[in-house]
Amino acid sequence: MQDTTLLQMMTDDLVPTRQLLDLLQAESLILHGRNMVEMEQVLAQKQALVVLLEQHGRLRSQVLASLGLPTNRKGLEELASQSPIGEALLQKGDELATLIAECQALNEQNGKLIQLQQVTTAHQLRILNGGDTPTLYDSRGSTAGRARPRPLSQA
Known part of the structure; x- marks a missing residue:
């Protein structure tokens, strides 16, 4: 009895796991396009x-x-060895585990993309605020002093 319940649970979870995988793929595309309105819906x-x-x-x-x-x-293997539907249990378990692993891998890629975008945005803000000016040489060959941060209106 428990084996059929478990098989049905795994079968039922395949649909939302595939939906999650599709959402993670959509999230990746949205991150590339930086569409925050769509991102809120996907999240x-x-x-x-x-x-x-x-x-x-x-x-x-x-x-x-x-x-x-x-x-x-x-x-799961122990249960499958004692069940007449053991092969189906293992097959659904493997299918679900594979989908979950794909979701995890894609989620990690999306996380890395988010981190990269955060670093890029922080760098751009430092440039706009004047805090990331390059060291330049003056007419005497020495390095010029660091420029003072400027308001964004003067950047």
Whole structure:
């Protein structure tokens, strides 16, 4: 009975996991275009899917734990070895794990892109505020003093 419940849970989670993967791909495109209006919508949907998938993951772990099995791949393998639908359990478990790994990898790429954009924006702001002026040489060959920061209206 628990094996069919677990199989159904994993099958049901494939749809929101694919939706999350699609949202992460859309997020990547939006980050490149810097469209913050669309980003807010994607982030709201992404957050809802992550919460849902976390809840379902805890439920799957509880099912395995209630059977006295480890709450990881090894536990799933043990359950599959005792179940007539064992092969389907392993196949759905692998499919779900692959999708989740793809989501994690894409999320990390998006995070790196966000960090890069933050560094770039901070650099641009330093230039506009006059805090990132290059060291120049004067007519005597010595370096000129650092320029004082200017208001943005004078940049």
